[in-house]
Amino acid sequence: MIPTATYRLQFRNGMTFDRAAALVPYLKNLGISHLYASPIFTATKASTHGYDVTDANEIEPSIGGREGFERLVAELKAQGLGLIIDIVPNHMASSLENAWWRDVLEYGKESRYARHFDIDWSRRLTLPFLGDTFDAVLENGEIAIKPDPATGKPTFAYYDNYYPLAPATWQGREAEILALTDKAAIADLHERQPWKLMSWREAARSLSYRRFFEVTGLVGMRVEDKTVFDDTHRLILELVRTGAVDGLRIDHIDGLADPKAYLARLRQEVGPACYITVEKILAKGEQLPDDWPVSGTTGYEFIASLAEVLVDDEQIDNLRQAYETVKGAPVDMRAELRAAKLLMVDRNFEGEFTRLLALALSIASELQIAQEESVVRQALRELLIAFPVYRTYGTQKGYRRPIFACYTVLWNG
Structure with missing residues (x-):
């Protein structure tokens, strides 16, 4: 069924599946055909939005888990409404809460998931999550060797974060490694890991993995690889094939290596009836590729056109004058745009x-x-x-x- 009207719910922050289920009769009275859900898969514990996924094959427990989700689906079907979910194939959270990422930290290039993430393995994996350089935080006593609270294995402990050590650097010497306090010895142990801790300030120029825009906490996924696609889409495909989900909204399609190939594979897996839209930023005059097997975009270009209709531009000269007064100089919009782009290229x-x-x-x-x-x-x-x-x-x-x-x-x- 093609949606005639959708209503988006941002799950988390108090919005659970059961709370959403209670709203379904109201949504039906509004004339809504489909509920449109923000990402529902397990994300970092502090997530407010769900795009920082840590497990693509588990429904977020804090909003009701699988059982709560199925109650919501049952209520939607009882009222004759469909469900569209937001999926995030481009990235996952580069967080210790992500079991795949943690496995990569522990086993480096030998990890089963080493090729799941878009990592440059010609050098050590960079972890830009320190408040200062490694040497500085080590000198200040902010880093120490401590057992992981969950596994007991030796780790580099930085506040509440426990970075796992490569097994070859501690197995058979666990007590000795856990007793390390000498800064030079700790620094040497750090050098022998498949990763290196560094300041967040170094991320813009030294990162060894693809990220979502300039968000170092979101690491790119190689969904162009069949194994990665299979591993990250197992639950998504199950939900579509069982009829629980009627449509998919693809987040950040342009982050993927080959959007067309990805969409072709997805369409093959979900069948012709699944409604698919893509989050795609179209420039003025640009058209969505007509060979993509989708129903369209999420509508940013429509919103842009609508804004031009609804915003009165007769006062633009007054706004420009006010801005120039604050700035203290005439505004050259071309120069401003160029300066902003240069900042992105040269720094960010x-x-x-x-x-x-x-x-x-x-x-x-x-x-x-x-x-x-x-x-x-x-x-x-x-x-x-x-x-x-x-x-x-x-x-x-x-x-x-x-x-x-x-x-x-x-x-x-």
Whole structure:
């Protein structure tokens, strides 16, 4: 059934499945066809939104768990309403509460989940969760070797966080390791882990994993890999196939390596009847790829157009004048936009830019194009600043002609 009207509920913060079930008759009277639920899978304990998932195959216990969810579904069906859920294939929480992430910390590249996360394994996994450099917090006594309260295994304890040690660095010497207090010995033990603790301030330039925008607490997932897709979608597919869920809202589709391939696999798994929309930011004049097997976007472009209709722009000159008074100088919006983009490239996403630069230089080398690094760096900066869309969808075969034509129009204004 295609939704005619949805009502979104943000679960957590007091909103549980049972509380939602009690609202269903009211929603029916409003004319709602489908309840639209924020992420319902287990997330970090402090989560207020649910997008920081720690277990994609468990329904969040704090909002009612599987039993509460089934009571809500039963009430929706009794009233003739459907259910759409928000799923998050792009990322999970890089939290010690995430069993997969914790396994990666403990076993490094040998972990079963080492390739589930989008990690650069050419170097140690970076953990930018310290308030200062490792040396500084060690010197201040903020880090110590302590047993994990849950397992008893030796860990690096930093306040309430217990970072597991690689088994090879402590097994057979547990008592000796737990007794370590010498700072040099602790530093040496740290150097032998598959990960390295670092200041959160270093994340922008030194991160070794893909993140959601600049949120270091959310690590990218490699759902383009069949095993990763299977492991992260097991419960989602079960809920759709059993009829509990009628539709899926895909969060941050543009974070995925190949959105079209992901959507094709998802559509194959859920069948033609499942209603699928994607969270996609379309530039003005940009169109959703017509070969994506979805019903549309979540509607950001509609909201943008609606805002233009409902907002009276006759007072824009007064707003500009007020802003210029506060700023103390005339406003050049093009210059302001350029400065904001430069800030993102040069500071907030310095690490991502450095990786792009290395890739560009590698391609130039393979093509035997001699070019100074400084020239390539400047060209890449200008390309990113001028980029007209959120992302492109090229493949090894290039771009489809209609999409390329659309990009050309947008680029030329």
